[in-house]
Amino acid sequence: MGWLQVHQVIFSLVDIILLVLAAGTANWVIKRVLVRGLHKMMRSAAVGQAIARSRVVSRSANIIPALIIAVGIVWIPNLPEALVTVVRNVAHGFIVLTAGLAIAAALDIVNDVWQQRPDAHRRPIKGYVQVVKIVIYIIATILVIATLMDRSPVILLSGIGAMAAVLMLIFQDTLLSLVASVQISSNDIIRVGDWIEVPQLNADGFVIDIALHTVKVQNWDKTITTIPTKRFITDSFKNWRGMFESGGRRIKRSIFIDQNSIHFLTPEELEHLQQFNLLGDYLKKKQEELDEWNRALGEKGRKPLNTRRITNIGTFRAYVEQYLKNHPHVHQEMLMVVRQQNLSAEGIPLEIWCFTNTTVFVQYEAIQSDIFDHLLAIMPEFGLRVFQSPSGADFQALRPLTEAS
Template structure:
């Protein structure tokens, strides 16, 4: 039995069934072509459903035994369902000559509808496949930090445009090449409509080629209120999750046309910079006497070794730090500020969370109206934000807590309360233990007074 005889047999069975349910026979004889079309459509979609079911079961069997990321992406984007949607129009197109005469209007209309449906289904299926390929490329180690999503979207746009041109050519019975050549007249309009897409594509190429931004980078663009981590890079937008959990979207070409800060260098380096200072009162800076140096030797063992080493150099007639002039930035024994810098440098070098391989300095800056700034410059080996802030806070808190030991004080603008407390201390007639907010070094443990220049008292 050939295909034509098989089709005629199926049509006869359908007519018999419809006649049995009460449809007049003469009406059925007039609907041969329509019945053939319905039969073809039912067979095509039934076959596609069977293929889809078998493909889904096969994929699930594989996923149950082994976790294949590519097959998981197929299920995520419904690739199998969209691919099997291509089968019906192909089958219908192949079987249409059995239902209609090639010159009949039914044949022409049915063929157009079939091919339009085919290209629409093809757009969805190709887009789903490209999304799956994009996920697979992002899982590759070498391509993880590339904006692959933008390139995938470019291919999707190009293919969709070609498919739309073909669909229009089918509707108007013109060659697709004639339509493409005629697009030159609409180039200006297309440039205007797809301006953002074209700029996004160019920006994506530049970003990828120069490795300017990767997903996961911390970037900062004050002009766009961007200060956070890049979560997505697509053809038209770059999504950034700010540290207050707000989401900011900026066009990719703004990263190319403007300026921004990428903190990836800090993340990839050995540490995160700490650069803070206190301004010291100038009238408390003084030369170190032998008695003061001996007293400070008892404060810290490493500082005692530092002082002893400098004293030996002076006794031998050698200029301090002759072998390492740059070391002068981290302290001397000439003044109490130099001794403070030496102590803080030693403290940082033994700190467990400071990177010793990167720059480490305790230096003075240009004097200001508030005094002499002493700055700590080093790098935290822990780059996690909360941990970094904790380490920085601990160092600066220790810094200010040891200032009175070196007979130094940080500048602080006086207010009315300071004036009142100063008057109470000078009067000596008030029980200072009942007064809150008094500097701890101003009061002896017994409740007596001590001048600011004598830091021997410690009250906790």
């Protein structure tokens, strides 16, 4: 009797070893031959490359060895029933887990293929894919637990109904992020590649990723700011996409003119300014308008204090308008305004409002600088000065005069 039991144990061990070898051999054949062969065949296609990166095939291949163990363990004689049940349930649980991971990897393929579309940045689906993956993970977890416990999943699901309030608290951020992702996508609030500013979060740069829970922004200093997706629904932010789509970027700057340099133009100054190509028509029409006005005054028009005369600041403003209208890098179909603003202690602000015909940052800054370089340099021709607060050098220049007096 003892001899028979020993042989039964040996036979069982041999069967177990053969079963493990069969599972291992199947795993080796599938991964080394079939999976590698499929990857080589699919490398040329974009979809094939996405499949290779996601490892969906290799994860699916793990199902076969586990299935061999689950089926083969039942056929090994003389094993305790409890051991057979545990091994079978663990193998089934592993199959369910592997299938869940393979489905999640397949969803990554869908996302990768979608991102290769030319309009993918307008309608990112990464958030939706992550939601589906969370659902798959939850279902897989329930099935794995039910399989290990050898119970029906319905029993676990009935218990989850009583835990709904707890689950709502646990997945509160996920639910809010899902709602935010739907609103962002449906309302086209942000896209990958948009330049956004979120001052309260110190974010200023381009959107590089939109996920379920977070949006990544690469700032101008190349740092990465991660923003919760729901903040784009609850907080205000600036999106510069409209500027890029319009084809023009606004220049809005002021030159502060010293009030003491403003005066009526003398005949000599008028003669000098008439040599400017951009001012010829303006000065002619302006002089005709003023002459007609002054003639209507009759005898009172003989006194200069009663007449209208051309000012240097008005002529300069007209020059700036003509300069912008003839500038090759200023967008002529967009708003263009040169206006005076309220007087201040810093002088008279002359605001220039126009748009460049490019949105490229470096080119925009170069055009803006060139415009103001020219205007600042040409101002003395009109008898105008830029206002500047006195510095230490100015007070030093006054010191010899003070000592002499």
